[in-house]
Amino acid sequence: MQPSFPSAHEAPALVPHQGRFSLLTEDGELLSLSAAEVRERLHAMPCPLVVHAPALARKLDLPPTGQPSPWLDLLELFTFVYPARPVAPTPRGLALALGLDEQNIDRAEADLLPNLLSILLGELARQARSGQIELLAAFTVRLGQAGWIWTGTVAETIDLHSRLTNNGRLAEEATQPADALRVWRHLPKWEESAQRPPPASHPISPAEARERLVNILGSDAEVRSGQADFASVSTEAFAPRTMRGDPAIVLAEAGTGTGKTLGYIAPASLWAERNDGAVWLSTYTRHLQRQIEQETKRLYPDPTTHRQKVVLRKGRENYLCLLNMEEAVNSAASRPAGITIALCMLARWALATADGDLFGGDLPGWFGDLFGHGNLAGVADRRGECIHGACAHYQRCFVEHSIRRAHDAALVIANHALVMTQAAYAQAGMSDDDEAGEQSNIPTRYVFDEGHHLADAADSAFSAxxxxxxxxxxxxxxxxxxxxxxxxxxxxxxxxxxxxxxxxxxxxxxxxxxxxxxxxxxxxxxxxxxxxxxxxxxxxxxxxxxxxPPEPPADQPIxxxxxxxxxxxxxxxxxxxxxxxxxxxxxxxxxxxxxxxxxxxxxxxxxxxxxxxxxxxxxxxxxxxxxxxxxxxxxxxxxxxxxxxxxxxxxxxxxxxxxxxxxxxxxxxxxxxxxxxxxxxxxxxxxxxxxxxxxxxxxxxGLYRHWLDPTIPFAGIMAMPAQGMLMTSATLRDQQGGGTESDEAETAWEAAEARTGANHFPSPALRASLASPFDYARQTRAFIVTDVDNSSLVDLSAAFRTLFQSSGGGGLGLFTAISRLRGVYDRIAPTLEEEGLPIYAQHVDAMDNNTLVDIFRTEEHACLLGTDAMRDGVDVPGNALRLVVFERVPWPRPDILHRERRIHLSGGDPKGFDDRIARLRLRQAFGRLIRRQSDRGVFVLLDRRTPTRLLSAFPNGVAVERCGLAQTARQITAFLAEQTGQN
Incomplete structure (x- = not known):
């Protein structure tokens, strides 16, 4: 071991705090410093304790710290101690993950970090005592050889010295440092089992679905009549099919707060158990996939049972490829030391992960920021390179594990793209699964959540x-x-x-x-x-x-x-x-x-x-x-x-x-x-x-070919295998106003059927609508700002800064263009940071969307900027999200695809076609604001040209007020202050 590794026990600590920087010196003095003062001190102080060194370096306007950081980043230690446990990468997020009480972390100054260090080292020592010492020792030696800054502190904590021989090596019979990285030797193999028989067709009744829902929720749960009604109507999607190629279709709009996830999990799980089959729950976004997986833990609280009954499926490119990992490990000696450190951390994670998902699973989304995004890409399964049964690690492959677990699961949580691709490949006999061509292994029951995105997913899946x-x-x-x-x-x-x-x-x-x-x-x-x-x-x-290859002959024409x-x-x-x-x-x-x-x-x-x-x-x-x-x-x-x-x-x-x-x-x-x-x-x-x-x-x-109506091929591939489908969303229908109530309702349902492809199946869909339980008139305010030129980046930035200041943070800013998002971020970030309102941004911060949302959810006064992915499927209940600001009306992109669909699919009303798209996007954005009965929030649209006909996008009871920026800011502050007073 090298003796030059610093000890973390006497290290200073540094965190951003309230627009300045909190520094706990090595002498125990707690200081509040400006960025310039911190930069001046950094050269003379020992390596400080920090949380998320790359982000801290950016806040200090310093060059990138390198990967890994030369500072003592507690996230690196957390990755080593808890290798498959995501956490929001902030001092507060880390403290919450380690079990500290809210009252002890409210201020989150630098003196918090030594406490976090003590907890992490205590857990590491416990692991060493509980039988993990051999692997811990091997990893620590290898990390020390690569120069990991935490090596000295970790070695001391696990008493590594007592396990070393006189020549400083581990005993020959112990796991060696190089072997620790070869995780494929330690992972379990999957075993083939008999093919699952086709599911039965026993129906389930609405009463049984309601009873299952009550059992999932527990006796102390909040009673939501809409949720029980939703569970009842969903049972129709599980009725026995009466004619080949004619599945039962249920089109159900469930307003925000209805509780539709558990509402469909109840009948889906009941049908799966009764018929010994699998129900595929499909989403459009990764956010919702993981949210559904969390909800299923209420149904199957025992981890072993949950793993048997619930499987999350994604495309191969999301998973760790053990063959790529082996090649990276074998070549690590000739590459920079930082790569070896990243591989050690990935190896620790691979031994602990639930499913090997590198992107959106249990590997922290900030891993790439700390250890290099290229290192993740290098070990991920790459398109077209999988050699399947020819791979030496085939029986330990994470993807193959998930495929086989799905054979016997009750609920498979997938995404629209995977469902469509799998169905198309199975129909053509080209599935990943050796047995997928057999009728018994093709799913027969589907739930499509985020159903308003079915056409988008089909457009991507069936284009060329x-x-x-x-x-x-x-x-x-x-x-x-x-x-x-x-x-x-x-x-x-x-x-x-x-x-x-x-x-x-x-x-x-x-x-x-x-x-x-x-x-x-x-x-x-x-x-x-x-x-x-x-x-x-x-x-x-x-x-x-x-x-x-050799050069062609000189006289040979090219x-x-x-x-x-x-x-x-x-x-x-x-x-x-x-x-x-x-x-x-x-x-x-x-x-x-x-x-x-x-x-x-x-x-x-x-x-x-x-x-x-x-x-x-x-x-x-x-x-x-x-x-x-x-x-x-x-x-x-x-x-x-x-x-x-x-x-x-x-x-x-x-x-x-x-x-x-x-x-x-x-x-x-x-x-x-x-x-x-x-x-x-x-x-x-x-x-x-x-x-x-x-x-x-x-x-x-390139030359591109898209279906004019992509729901046609979607219906074509799903009609035969599917015996029942539930298509649901909070925003299936467009409420446009202007006609009679019955005419409007019928027109809205017909448009919803066209958007989901339900109109292409033989039998008509069963329609259902469950209203949101929220009192939007009391819980929300909505404004259109009339004196901001949103085509000017300067004016737009000033508006976002003013509005975020008026709410004291907790603001989600939504953009229709990445360039404007980045421009606004660059202009407002310094001011907001100085005022203690940290701001994060999709397409700016080197973290995945799930991590950005986790930070936003954890840091009550943070602000977040994002695009479409933040508009859909993001669930941030409570005071952490109290303001949504949309920079302009989200009109459809005026490209060739939209032009042709506007001509041929608008029913002779091209402007109305555009309006419907914009209204549904506004409804989705507004839906981020109120997630539970106690929430209150404000929605602001920075587009003074917003037509009145689009305002029906907002729920009943929401009065939209047009006023200037200053007046809007004052009203936001007053409205949110009422909430504070009530609390």
Whole structure:
């Protein structure tokens, strides 16, 4: 061990406090200093105790601290002691997580940090005494070798010295430092079990659902009649189906505060238990996925039972890949020491995590800020690189664990994108799950929460994209890294031992890989601009398994890559026709219609279609012959080889064949422009994405195809497997006012059915509406500020600053553009911080949205700026959220997709179509404000041009007042002061 590690016991402590900085000196003196005074002292003082060093450095206007920090960051120690326990990364958040009473942390000055240190070291010592000392010692030695600043204090706490030999090493029989990082050796294996029989079809009654709800809530719970009514009506989604392809559909709008989550968990869990089946609960946002998981703990309070009954499913890219982890560990010795420290912390987490979810699970969302976001990306499962049964860690894989746990679960909490993708793949026989093609394993009952986003999710799931990034990524999957450092080994290396000696397999594989050189070669994006259009591409590999291919002969003409030629024409057309607009955000996009085509586009498209056909046809042959080998060699194939063949045939169809088929379809239709006046099934357009308005720095260009009505394919894939579906949200319907009450209600329901796709199923949906229990007239105020020019960043910033000051924090600022969010943050953050109102921002702070919301929920006087993700699905009850400020009316983005849908799906009322979208978004934003009966809050819209017809978006009883900024600020202060007086 190195003797130079500082001891934390005598260290000073530093925290931001009330617009200044609280410093506890090493002599025990508590000081309040300015940022300049702290910066002056930092050079002379020992390493201080801090919480979230990167954020503190930003507040002090210091350069980044590095990863990990040279300061004694208590979050790093917390990560080591509690490796799978998220916490809000503030002194107050840490204190609450460690069990301190509110009265002891109210001020949260620097003298709080030694207490937190004492608690953490006490827990560490307890762990060492309780049988964890061997792993703790091994990790501590490895962290010490990497120079982790906490090593000395940790070593002292666990009495590491007594476990070291005379040469300073751990005993030979003990777990060695290098072995501690090899977590795949210690993780449990999943075991295959018999296939679950198909569920029964026994119905459940409304009375039974109500009884289950009472049991979940407990006798002391608040009685909500709307919640019980919601549980009753939800049972209709679990009625036995009477005709194939005709599921029971329930469309239920449940106002904010109804308690719809437990309202549908009650009948869903009852049906699952009675019929021995699984109900899939689907959401649009990660926020709500985790919220639902927390709610299910009331149903299954025992952790073991909960793990058996409830599974949370997400896409593969969210999870730790053990093969990537192994490669990172094996190469750590040749890389910076900070990477080893990050890997040690990830290894500690991997041994403790519930499901291996790196993003939004039990790994703290601030982990990347402390230890490097690149380190997380490096160990995550990467698109298209999973080798399934060929992986040495297959039976310990977190993703495979979740898939198999879901087989026997009662409730599977997923997201709309995954549900649609899984259903589509199962329908085509391309599921991740070996057995998913069997009817018994396809879910039959679904609950779609955040149902107002079903069309958005379907739009993403069923669109097609022929772009530079997509085609180049497919080339990398087929051919490998082509000389660059990557684990993308290429199809030949992944399949080599399966096809060698089988000419029927080798020939189509070689043909496909040779044809794959028609996809964009490395460096393709630099060759799209006219200035470099004649620059020849790098030489294509002559032998596909050669790492560094030879140069082509000097007299051999270089043929232009057909994909790059087509992309260049797409770029030309976009640059010629796309409207630039006004100020650009940091990520900008230019769009134009596909038709009419620029000269040579049709011919280039046909050439590319032929080139892609030369890839897809041999791949299709290869897939079919691999599948046939399972039958032909059934008596000689071992289980592992069979699994690999099955996995590769699925991967070929999903990863390559289905995409190539979609691209070829798009290209063959290039010369078929839509008939004037007709309603197209699909919308085609070109998009050019670039950064900072620098024309030579494009990221991507592509041809896109979207369904005009994406709920059509959604209904198409769900009609057969689903026997019942509940679609619910607090904002399914638009209340626009102006007609008779019955006409308005029918129009609103018809629009809701169109937005969710319920109108595309054979039988009509059962409609239900449960009103919010809140007294909005008493609990809320709403204002439209009439004297702020929200097109001026200076005026907008002044308005946000004034309003947040008037509420004393607790403000959520919502933006329709990232560039304006960042601009406002830069202008108001220093002032608010000086006044003791900490401010955080999505797209600014290097933390995920869940962590930002956790901080906002914990720090009662904090403010938070965000975009769409903060508008939907965020639950912050209590005084922590008492003000919502929206910078402008959230009109739909005026892009090509919206233009076409506005023309063809608006029912002849395009302006009304826009209004509906804006009203529903305003309703979602307003819904963040009041989450329980005791809440009070204010909603402010900084758009003096807000039409009166949009004000029906607000709940009944909410009177919207138009007034100036100063008057609005005074009324906010007075209204919230009434709440304080009442409390």
């Amino acid at each position: 994209e022929l772009s530079g990034l997509e085609t180049a990524e497919l080339r990398r999957w087929l051919l490998g890294a082509e000389g660059r450092r990557s684990r993308a080994r290429g199809l030949k290396r992944r399949l080599d031992d399966l096809v060698v000696g089988h000419p029927k397999l080798e020939n189509p594989l070689d043909a496909a890989l040779l044809a794959a050189t028609a996809l964009p070669a490395p460096g393709w994006s630099t060759r799209l601009a006219p200035e470099v259009a004649n620059t020849p591409p790098p030489p294509e590999p002559m032998e596909l398994n050669t790492l560094f 043929m232009e890559n057909p994909t790059e030629a087509f992309l260049r024409l797409l770029r030309q057309q976009a640059m010629a026709r796309a409207a630039e607009g006004g100020k650009q955000s940091i990520h900008t996009a230019m769009e134009c219609d596909l038709h009419p085509l620029v000269p040579d586009m049709a011919e280039a498209g046909q050439q590319l279609a032929r080139a892609l056909s030369r890839i897809v046809e041999p791949l299709r042959t290869l897939s079919e012959r691999l599948q046939a080998r399972l039958e032909e060699d059934a008596d000689t194939l071992d289980t592992t080889t069979r699994g690999r063949i099955e996995a590769m045939t699925r991967a070929l169809r999903r990863r390559a064949i289905s995409r190539l088929d979609a691209w070829i379809t798009m290209l063959t239709a290039l010369d078929q422009p839509p008939e004037p006046g007709s309603t197209p099934a699909h919308i085609h357009f070109i998009r050019l994405e670039r950064r900072d308005r620098q024309r030579m720095n494009e990221q991507d260009v």
